[in-house]
Amino acid sequence: MPSHLPPSFFARPAEVVAPELIGCLLVKRQADGEFLWGLIVETEAYSQDDPACHGYRRRSPSNETLFGEPGRFYVYVSYGIHHCVNVVTDRAEWANGVLLRAVALPDEPERVAAGPALLARRFGIDGRRDAQPVDPEAGLWLAARSPGWAAIGPGDLVQTTRIGISQGQELPWRWYLRASRSVSKRARGDRTPARADALSVAALPAGF
Template sequence: MIKREYNNRIIWGVIVETEAYAELEPACHGFKSRTAKNETLFGEPGRLYVYLTYGIHHCVNIVTEKKGWASGVLLRAIAMPNEHHRVAAGPGLLAKRFGLNRNHDNSLISVENGIWLRKSSADTKMSPIIQTTRIGISQAKNLPWRWYMKNSRSVSKRALGDRSPKPSEAWSPSSKEGP
Protein backbone atom coordinates (compact mmCIF):
# COMPACT_ATOMS: atom_id res chain seq x y z
CA MET A 1 0.00 0.00 0.00
CA ILE A 2 0.98 3.63 -0.41
CA LYS A 3 0.55 6.11 2.42
CA ARG A 4 0.50 9.87 2.34
CA GLU A 5 0.40 12.54 4.99
CA TYR A 6 -0.67 16.05 4.08
CA ASN A 7 -3.12 18.61 5.43
CA ASN A 8 -2.56 16.97 8.83
CA ARG A 9 -4.10 13.72 7.69
CA ILE A 10 -2.90 10.32 6.61
CA ILE A 11 -4.54 8.69 3.61
CA TRP A 12 -3.69 5.37 2.05
CA GLY A 13 -4.60 2.97 -0.71
CA VAL A 14 -3.50 -0.09 -2.63
CA ILE A 15 -1.63 0.46 -5.90
CA VAL A 16 -3.71 -1.58 -8.34
CA GLU A 17 -2.24 -0.52 -11.69
CA THR A 18 1.29 0.37 -12.82
CA GLU A 19 3.38 0.72 -15.95
CA ALA A 20 7.14 0.49 -16.38
CA TYR A 21 9.28 2.85 -18.47
CA ALA A 22 12.99 2.57 -19.18
CA GLU A 23 15.67 4.33 -21.17
CA LEU A 24 16.00 1.57 -23.75
CA GLU A 25 12.54 2.14 -25.25
CA PRO A 26 11.11 5.23 -27.02
CA ALA A 27 8.05 5.74 -24.82
CA CYS A 28 10.33 6.62 -21.92
CA HIS A 29 10.97 10.32 -21.24
CA GLY A 30 14.65 9.53 -20.90
CA PHE A 31 14.97 7.78 -24.25
CA LYS A 32 16.13 10.72 -26.35
CA SER A 33 17.90 13.10 -24.06
CA ARG A 34 18.85 13.91 -20.50
CA THR A 35 17.62 17.36 -19.50
CA ALA A 36 16.73 19.30 -16.37
CA LYS A 37 13.15 18.22 -16.91
CA ASN A 38 13.73 14.47 -16.83
CA GLU A 39 16.86 14.44 -14.69
CA THR A 40 15.04 12.78 -11.79
CA LEU A 41 14.35 9.75 -13.96
CA PHE A 42 18.12 9.26 -14.28
CA GLY A 43 18.69 9.78 -10.56
CA GLU A 44 18.74 7.50 -7.57
CA PRO A 45 15.94 4.97 -7.11
CA GLY A 46 13.29 5.51 -4.45
CA ARG A 47 12.49 9.06 -5.48
CA LEU A 48 9.40 10.48 -7.18
CA TYR A 49 9.45 11.60 -10.79
CA VAL A 50 6.43 13.88 -11.28
CA TYR A 51 5.58 15.73 -14.48
CA LEU A 52 2.70 17.69 -15.98
CA THR A 53 0.89 16.13 -18.90
CA TYR A 54 -1.70 17.63 -21.25
CA GLY A 55 -1.13 20.89 -19.38
CA ILE A 56 -3.61 19.74 -16.76
CA HIS A 57 -2.72 16.51 -15.03
CA HIS A 58 0.27 15.28 -13.11
CA CYS A 59 1.75 11.80 -13.46
CA VAL A 60 3.63 10.19 -10.58
CA ASN A 61 6.46 7.71 -11.08
CA ILE A 62 8.72 5.90 -8.66
CA VAL A 63 12.30 5.91 -9.93
CA THR A 64 13.77 2.42 -10.13
CA GLU A 65 16.98 0.75 -11.30
CA LYS A 66 20.40 2.22 -10.80
CA LYS A 67 21.50 5.83 -10.85
CA GLY A 68 22.38 7.06 -14.34
CA TRP A 69 19.89 4.79 -16.05
CA ALA A 70 16.49 6.35 -16.76
CA SER A 71 13.77 4.09 -15.43
CA GLY A 72 10.61 4.31 -13.41
CA VAL A 73 7.24 2.89 -12.56
CA LEU A 74 4.19 5.02 -13.35
CA LEU A 75 1.48 4.78 -10.71
CA ARG A 76 -1.74 4.48 -12.70
CA ALA A 77 -4.40 3.66 -10.14
CA ILE A 78 -4.88 3.37 -6.41
CA ALA A 79 -7.79 1.66 -4.66
CA MET A 80 -8.91 3.54 -1.54
CA PRO A 81 -11.19 1.19 0.39
CA ASN A 82 -12.79 3.93 2.46
CA GLU A 83 -13.59 6.17 -0.48
CA HIS A 84 -15.36 6.03 -3.82
CA HIS A 85 -13.65 3.45 -6.02
CA ARG A 86 -12.85 5.95 -8.76
CA VAL A 87 -11.24 8.80 -6.77
CA ALA A 88 -7.74 7.61 -7.66
CA ALA A 89 -8.56 5.40 -10.66
CA GLY A 90 -6.11 6.97 -13.12
CA PRO A 91 -2.67 8.64 -13.20
CA GLY A 92 -4.03 12.20 -13.05
CA LEU A 93 -6.70 11.36 -10.55
CA LEU A 94 -4.35 9.70 -8.08
CA ALA A 95 -1.87 12.59 -8.29
CA LYS A 96 -4.71 14.95 -7.49
CA ARG A 97 -6.13 12.85 -4.64
CA PHE A 98 -2.72 12.35 -3.06
CA GLY A 99 -1.80 16.02 -3.46
CA LEU A 100 1.28 15.41 -5.61
CA ASN A 101 2.60 17.82 -8.25
CA ARG A 102 5.81 19.13 -9.83
CA ASN A 103 6.93 20.41 -6.43
CA HIS A 104 7.32 16.79 -5.34
CA ASP A 105 9.56 15.90 -8.25
CA ASN A 106 12.80 14.35 -7.00
CA SER A 107 11.42 13.90 -3.46
CA LEU A 108 12.70 10.87 -1.61
CA ILE A 109 9.97 8.41 -0.67
CA SER A 110 10.01 8.48 3.12
CA VAL A 111 7.82 8.97 6.17
CA GLU A 112 9.59 12.28 6.77
CA ASN A 113 8.50 13.52 3.35
CA GLY A 114 4.92 12.42 3.92
CA ILE A 115 4.82 9.68 1.30
CA TRP A 116 5.86 6.11 1.83
CA LEU A 117 5.13 2.47 1.00
CA ARG A 118 4.21 -0.46 3.25
CA LYS A 119 3.29 -4.06 2.72
CA SER A 120 -0.26 -5.03 3.59
CA SER A 121 -2.62 -7.97 3.29
CA ALA A 122 -4.81 -5.61 1.26
CA ASP A 123 -2.14 -5.64 -1.47
CA THR A 124 -2.86 -9.18 -2.55
CA LYS A 125 -6.58 -9.16 -1.95
CA MET A 126 -7.45 -8.24 -5.53
CA SER A 127 -5.09 -10.62 -7.30
CA PRO A 128 -4.44 -12.15 -9.76
CA ILE A 129 -2.26 -9.57 -11.43
CA ILE A 130 -2.70 -9.21 -15.18
CA GLN A 131 0.25 -8.23 -17.36
CA THR A 132 -0.46 -6.52 -20.67
CA THR A 133 0.52 -3.59 -22.91
CA ARG A 134 0.76 0.05 -21.84
CA ILE A 135 -1.87 2.70 -22.51
CA GLY A 136 -1.95 6.20 -23.99
CA ILE A 137 1.44 6.04 -25.68
CA SER A 138 2.31 6.14 -29.37
CA GLN A 139 5.59 4.24 -29.38
CA ALA A 140 6.66 0.77 -28.23
CA LYS A 141 3.01 -0.15 -27.77
CA ASN A 142 3.76 -3.83 -27.95
CA LEU A 143 5.84 -3.97 -24.77
CA PRO A 144 3.80 -5.78 -22.09
CA TRP A 145 4.81 -3.45 -19.30
CA ARG A 146 1.48 -2.73 -17.64
CA TRP A 147 0.23 -4.64 -14.64
CA TYR A 148 -3.09 -4.37 -12.89
CA MET A 149 -5.19 -6.19 -10.30
CA LYS A 150 -7.84 -8.11 -12.18
CA ASN A 151 -10.46 -7.88 -9.47
CA SER A 152 -10.10 -4.22 -8.60
CA ARG A 153 -12.84 -1.77 -9.54
CA SER A 154 -10.31 1.05 -9.27
CA VAL A 155 -8.24 0.20 -12.34
CA SER A 156 -8.22 3.18 -14.74
CA LYS A 157 -11.06 3.32 -17.24
CA ARG A 158 -8.97 2.98 -20.36
CA ALA A 159 -7.24 -0.06 -18.95
CA LEU A 160 -10.39 -2.09 -19.33
CA GLY A 161 -10.36 -2.11 -23.12
CA ASP A 162 -7.29 -4.08 -24.11
CA ARG A 163 -6.22 -4.52 -27.70
CA SER A 164 -3.34 -6.30 -29.33
CA PRO A 165 -0.79 -4.07 -31.07
CA LYS A 166 -0.71 -3.81 -34.85
CA PRO A 167 2.46 -4.99 -36.58
CA SER A 168 3.23 -1.40 -37.58
CA GLU A 169 3.36 -0.43 -33.93
CA ALA A 170 5.67 -3.24 -32.99
CA TRP A 171 8.90 -2.27 -31.39
CA SER A 172 11.95 -4.29 -30.48
CA PRO A 173 15.21 -3.34 -28.77
CA SER A 174 18.00 -2.14 -31.05
CA SER A 175 21.08 -0.17 -30.10
CA LYS A 176 20.32 0.75 -26.51
CA GLU A 177 21.42 -1.61 -23.81
CA GLY A 178 20.19 -2.18 -20.31
CA PRO A 179 22.05 -1.50 -17.07
Protein backbone atom coordinates in the same frame (compact mmCIF):
# COMPACT_ATOMS: atom_id res chain seq x y z
CA MET B 1 1.80 1.04 10.30
CA PRO B 2 3.25 -1.34 7.69
CA SER B 3 6.91 -0.87 6.92
CA HIS B 4 7.80 1.49 4.10
CA LEU B 5 9.55 0.09 1.06
CA PRO B 6 13.32 0.75 1.31
CA PRO B 7 15.47 2.17 -1.51
CA SER B 8 16.78 -1.34 -2.19
CA PHE B 9 13.28 -2.43 -3.25
CA PHE B 10 13.41 0.09 -6.10
CA ALA B 11 17.00 -0.71 -7.12
CA ARG B 12 15.79 -3.19 -9.72
CA PRO B 13 14.50 -2.85 -13.30
CA ALA B 14 11.11 -1.15 -13.63
CA GLU B 15 9.52 -4.22 -15.23
CA VAL B 16 10.42 -6.20 -12.09
CA VAL B 17 9.31 -3.57 -9.58
CA ALA B 18 6.03 -2.62 -11.31
CA PRO B 19 4.09 -5.86 -10.71
CA GLU B 20 5.43 -6.12 -7.16
CA LEU B 21 3.98 -2.70 -6.36
CA ILE B 22 0.46 -4.01 -6.94
CA GLY B 23 -1.09 -4.45 -3.50
CA CYS B 24 1.36 -2.08 -1.84
CA LEU B 25 0.10 1.18 -0.36
CA LEU B 26 0.53 4.78 -1.39
CA VAL B 27 0.48 6.75 1.86
CA LYS B 28 0.43 10.48 2.56
CA ARG B 29 0.65 12.13 5.95
CA GLN B 30 -1.72 15.07 5.85
CA ALA B 31 -1.41 18.44 7.59
CA ASP B 32 -3.64 17.33 10.47
CA GLY B 33 -1.49 14.24 11.07
CA GLU B 34 -4.03 11.82 9.61
CA PHE B 35 -3.09 9.34 6.90
CA LEU B 36 -4.52 9.26 3.40
CA TRP B 37 -3.82 5.88 1.85
CA GLY B 38 -4.85 3.62 -0.98
CA LEU B 39 -4.07 0.25 -2.48
CA ILE B 40 -2.00 0.40 -5.67
CA VAL B 41 -3.94 -1.56 -8.29
CA GLU B 42 -2.27 -0.56 -11.59
CA THR B 43 1.28 0.27 -12.67
CA GLU B 44 3.36 0.72 -15.83
CA ALA B 45 7.11 0.27 -16.37
CA TYR B 46 9.40 2.50 -18.45
CA SER B 47 13.10 2.13 -19.31
CA GLN B 48 15.65 4.27 -21.12
CA ASP B 49 15.90 1.80 -24.03
CA ASP B 50 12.11 2.04 -24.49
CA PRO B 51 10.94 4.75 -26.96
CA ALA B 52 8.01 5.63 -24.68
CA CYS B 53 10.34 6.55 -21.82
CA HIS B 54 10.98 10.23 -21.10
CA GLY B 55 14.71 9.56 -20.98
CA TYR B 56 14.87 7.68 -24.29
CA ARG B 57 16.20 10.49 -26.50
CA ARG B 58 18.08 12.76 -24.16
CA ARG B 59 18.65 13.92 -20.62
CA SER B 60 17.18 17.31 -19.79
CA PRO B 61 16.25 19.47 -16.79
CA SER B 62 12.66 18.20 -17.02
CA ASN B 63 13.57 14.50 -16.81
CA GLU B 64 16.70 14.79 -14.65
CA THR B 65 15.03 13.04 -11.70
CA LEU B 66 14.46 9.91 -13.79
CA PHE B 67 18.23 9.54 -14.16
CA GLY B 68 18.81 9.81 -10.42
CA GLU B 69 19.06 7.35 -7.57
CA PRO B 70 16.22 4.82 -7.25
CA GLY B 71 13.63 5.34 -4.54
CA ARG B 72 12.59 8.90 -5.42
CA PHE B 73 9.38 10.27 -6.88
CA TYR B 74 9.44 11.55 -10.44
CA VAL B 75 6.47 13.87 -10.99
CA TYR B 76 5.84 15.37 -14.39
CA VAL B 77 3.06 17.31 -16.09
CA SER B 78 1.13 15.64 -18.90
CA TYR B 79 -0.56 17.73 -21.60
CA GLY B 80 0.41 20.82 -19.64
CA ILE B 81 -2.26 20.27 -16.98
CA HIS B 82 -2.15 16.81 -15.36
CA HIS B 83 0.46 15.59 -12.89
CA CYS B 84 1.64 11.99 -13.10
CA VAL B 85 3.42 10.20 -10.25
CA ASN B 86 6.29 7.81 -10.89
CA VAL B 87 8.90 6.08 -8.75
CA VAL B 88 12.51 6.01 -9.98
CA THR B 89 13.90 2.48 -10.22
CA ASP B 90 16.98 0.45 -11.21
CA ARG B 91 20.16 2.58 -10.97
CA ALA B 92 21.51 6.11 -11.24
CA GLU B 93 22.42 7.45 -14.69
CA TRP B 94 19.87 5.14 -16.33
CA ALA B 95 16.34 6.48 -16.90
CA ASN B 96 14.02 3.92 -15.37
CA GLY B 97 10.75 4.20 -13.48
CA VAL B 98 7.28 2.95 -12.64
CA LEU B 99 4.17 5.03 -13.26
CA LEU B 100 1.49 4.68 -10.58
CA ARG B 101 -1.64 4.45 -12.74
CA ALA B 102 -4.44 3.70 -10.28
CA VAL B 103 -5.14 3.40 -6.57
CA ALA B 104 -8.22 2.10 -4.74
CA LEU B 105 -9.12 4.06 -1.59
CA PRO B 106 -11.26 2.59 1.20
CA ASP B 107 -14.72 4.10 1.67
CA GLU B 108 -14.38 6.33 -1.39
CA PRO B 109 -15.80 6.11 -4.93
CA GLU B 110 -14.22 3.24 -6.82
CA ARG B 111 -12.82 5.43 -9.58
CA VAL B 112 -11.71 8.46 -7.59
CA ALA B 113 -8.05 7.59 -8.40
CA ALA B 114 -8.54 5.40 -11.50
CA GLY B 115 -5.89 6.99 -13.69
CA PRO B 116 -2.60 8.87 -13.24
CA ALA B 117 -4.13 12.36 -13.24
CA LEU B 118 -6.94 11.38 -10.86
CA LEU B 119 -4.46 9.68 -8.55
CA ALA B 120 -2.25 12.77 -8.35
CA ARG B 121 -5.25 15.02 -7.80
CA ARG B 122 -6.74 12.90 -5.01
CA PHE B 123 -3.43 12.76 -3.15
CA GLY B 124 -2.57 16.40 -3.83
CA ILE B 125 0.70 15.49 -5.54
CA ASP B 126 2.35 18.05 -7.81
CA GLY B 127 5.80 19.11 -8.97
CA ARG B 128 6.88 19.99 -5.46
CA ARG B 129 7.20 16.25 -4.82
CA ASP B 130 9.56 15.71 -7.76
CA ALA B 131 12.91 14.19 -6.67
CA GLN B 132 11.61 13.71 -3.13
CA PRO B 133 12.64 10.45 -1.42
CA VAL B 134 9.95 7.79 -1.10
CA ASP B 135 10.14 7.94 2.68
CA PRO B 136 7.80 8.60 5.64
CA GLU B 137 10.09 11.44 6.75
CA ALA B 138 9.10 13.30 3.58
CA GLY B 139 5.39 12.72 4.20
CA LEU B 140 4.67 10.64 1.08
CA TRP B 141 5.76 7.06 0.69
CA LEU B 142 4.99 3.52 -0.42
CA ALA B 143 4.33 0.84 2.18
CA ALA B 144 4.69 -2.91 1.86
CA ARG B 145 1.67 -5.10 1.26
CA SER B 146 -0.33 -5.69 4.42
CA PRO B 147 -0.84 -9.33 5.51
CA GLY B 148 -4.24 -9.44 3.85
CA TRP B 149 -2.67 -8.69 0.47
CA ALA B 150 0.71 -10.40 0.81
CA ALA B 151 -0.38 -13.47 -1.13
CA ILE B 152 -1.01 -11.65 -4.44
CA GLY B 153 0.40 -13.86 -7.18
CA PRO B 154 0.68 -13.91 -10.98
CA GLY B 155 -2.84 -15.32 -11.28
CA ASP B 156 -4.24 -12.25 -9.52
CA LEU B 157 -2.62 -9.86 -11.99
CA VAL B 158 -3.30 -8.99 -15.59
CA GLN B 159 -0.21 -8.19 -17.64
CA THR B 160 -0.93 -6.22 -20.78
CA THR B 161 0.26 -3.36 -22.98
CA ARG B 162 0.58 0.23 -21.83
CA ILE B 163 -1.89 2.92 -22.81
CA GLY B 164 -1.77 6.62 -23.68
CA ILE B 165 1.52 6.36 -25.58
CA SER B 166 2.40 6.63 -29.27
CA GLN B 167 5.54 4.46 -29.24
CA GLY B 168 6.42 1.18 -27.59
CA GLN B 169 2.77 0.09 -27.51
CA GLU B 170 3.75 -3.54 -28.07
CA LEU B 171 5.60 -3.93 -24.75
CA PRO B 172 3.44 -5.73 -22.15
CA TRP B 173 4.61 -3.51 -19.33
CA ARG B 174 1.32 -2.67 -17.64
CA TRP B 175 -0.01 -4.68 -14.72
CA TYR B 176 -3.23 -4.43 -12.78
CA LEU B 177 -5.13 -6.25 -10.06
CA ARG B 178 -7.71 -8.40 -11.81
CA ALA B 179 -10.22 -8.16 -8.95
CA SER B 180 -10.16 -4.35 -8.81
CA ARG B 181 -12.85 -2.06 -10.19
CA SER B 182 -10.49 0.93 -9.81
CA VAL B 183 -8.28 0.08 -12.81
CA SER B 184 -8.05 2.92 -15.34
CA LYS B 185 -8.63 0.68 -18.39
CA ARG B 186 -8.96 -3.07 -18.63
CA ALA B 187 -7.38 -5.25 -21.28
CA ARG B 188 -9.59 -6.28 -24.18
CA GLY B 189 -11.79 -9.19 -23.16
CA ASP B 190 -11.22 -8.73 -19.43
CA ARG B 191 -14.57 -7.92 -17.87
CA THR B 192 -14.96 -5.62 -14.88
CA PRO B 193 -15.67 -7.70 -11.77
CA ALA B 194 -19.18 -7.47 -10.38
CA ARG B 195 -18.03 -6.85 -6.82
CA ALA B 196 -16.11 -3.91 -5.45
CA ASP B 197 -12.55 -4.18 -4.15
CA ALA B 198 -12.15 -6.09 -0.91
CA LEU B 199 -11.06 -2.94 0.93
CA SER B 200 -12.48 -3.15 4.40
CA VAL B 201 -11.59 -2.71 8.05
CA ALA B 202 -10.13 -6.24 7.94
CA ALA B 203 -7.67 -5.15 5.25
CA LEU B 204 -6.74 -1.92 6.99
CA PRO B 205 -3.07 -2.03 8.01
CA ALA B 206 -2.40 -1.94 11.73
CA GLY B 207 -1.63 1.55 12.98
CA PHE B 208 -3.71 3.43 10.41
